[in-house]
Amino acid sequence: MRTQFTRKFGGAIIALLVTSLIAIVSIGDYTPIKEIKASNSHVIVCSGHDPVFNGEYMTYGKQSPTWEDGLKIYEGRSCQLLALELTEKLIDAQIDVTYLNPYSHKLSLLERVTEVNKIFKIDKRVLLISLHHNAQQTKTAPYIDKYGQKGYLSTADGGATGIESYTSVGYTESDNLNNNFIIPELQKEFPDIKFRTGHKTLGKEANFYVLTQTNCTAVLIEWMFMTTYTDCLIISNSDYRNRYTDAICRALVSYDKSRAIRSGKSITKPLDIVA
Numbered sequence: 621m622r623t624q625f626t627r628k629f630g631g632a633i634i635a636l637l638v639t640s641l642i643a644i645v646s647i648g649d650y651t652p653i654k655e656i657k658a659s660n661s662h663v664i665v666c667s668g669h670d671p672v673f674n675g676e677y678m679t680y681g682k683q684s685p686t687w688e689d690g691l692k693i694y695e696g697r698s699c700q701l702l703a704l705e706l707t708e709k710l711i712d713a714q715i716d717v718t719y720l721n722p723y724s725h726k727l728s729l730l731e732r733v734t735e736v737n738k739i740f741k742i743d744k745r746v747l748l749i750s751l752h753h754n755a756q757q758t759k760t761a762p763y764i765d766k767y768g769q770k771g772y773l774s775t776a777d778g779g780a781t782g783i784e785s786y787t788s789v790g791y792t793e794s795d796n797l798n799n800n801f802i803i804p805e806l807q808k809e810f811p812d813i814k815f816r817t818g819h820k821t822l823g824k825e826a827n828f829y830v831l832t833q834t835n836c837t838a839v840l841i842e843w844m845f846m847t848t849y850t851d852c853l854i855i856s857n858s859d860y861r862n863r864y865t866d867a868i869c870r871a872l873v874s875y876d877k878s879r880a881i882r883s884g885k886s887i888t889k890p891l892d893i894v895a
C-alpha cells in the first residue's frame with residue numbers, strides 16, 4: 621500500500637514541496653502606513669469550527685482521515701490559521717476587520733450569529749466571511765485509516781474536489797459580493813482547481829445557519845475536500861494557503877472600493893495626528 625501510494629502521489633507531493641519553498645510569505649511583516657484610509661466595510665472573519673485547545677480537538681467530526689503519509693486535517697485548526705492569516709492581510713490592506721472566534725472555549729453557532737448581529741447593529745458596514753473545508757459521504761470510500769475513518773485518494777477513485785462558495789437562498793447583497801468579487805478572484809487565482817458552481821449562478825445557495833441568521837452580507841467558503849487526499853495536499857500547502865487568503869483579501873478590497881463608488885464617498889481621509 622505504502623509504495624503504491626508513494627508511486628501514485630510522489631510527484632504531486634514533490635511539486636507541492638517545491639512551490640512551498642519558493643513561496644514568498646509576507647505574514648508577520650510590519651508595513652508602515654503613510655495615510656489612514658477609511659474602509660467602507662468591516663469584515664468579520666470566522667473560522668468555521670472550534671480549534672485544537674488543551675490537547676483536544678474541540679469540534680466533533682470535521683476532520684480528514686489520517687492518510688498513509690501521516691497527513692491529517694482538522695478543519696477547525698486549519699480554518700483558524702486561515703482566518704488569522706486573512707485577518708492580518710485585511711489589517712495590512714486597511715480594511716476594518718474583526719476575527720470572530722479567538723477564544724479558548726467553544727463558540728456555538730447561536731453565539732457566533734448573536735455576536736455578528738450585535739456588531740452589525742452598531743456598524744452597518746459589517747459583512748461576514750466564514751471559512752470551511754468541505755467533506756463528502758465516505759461510506760463507499762476505498763481508504764480506511766487505523767481508526768476506521770474513510771476517505772478517497774483522488775478524484776480517480778471517486779473523491780470530490782474543488783471550491784464552493786455559498787450565500788443564503790435568494791438574491792441579496794451577499795450574492796453580489798460572492799458572484800462578482802470572491803468567486804472571480806478565486807477562479808483567477810486557481811484556474812486549475814475545479815469550481816463547483818450553483819444551478820444558475822456561480823455561487824451555491826444553502827440555508828446554512830450563519831448565512832440565514834445573520835442580518836448582514838455573509839459568504840461561506842468551502843475550500844477543498846478533507847475527504848480527498850489530493851485536496852488535503854493543497855489544504856496543507858503553505859503556498860496554496862497564502863494564495864487563497866490573498867485572493868479573498870483582494871476580493872474584499874475591490875468590494876470595499878465598489879461600496880465607496882456606490883455611496884459616492886471618498887475612500888481616504890488624512891492621517892489624524894493623535895497626541
Ligand SMILES: [Zn+2]
Nearest residue numbers: 668695752753
Ligand atoms: Zn465546516
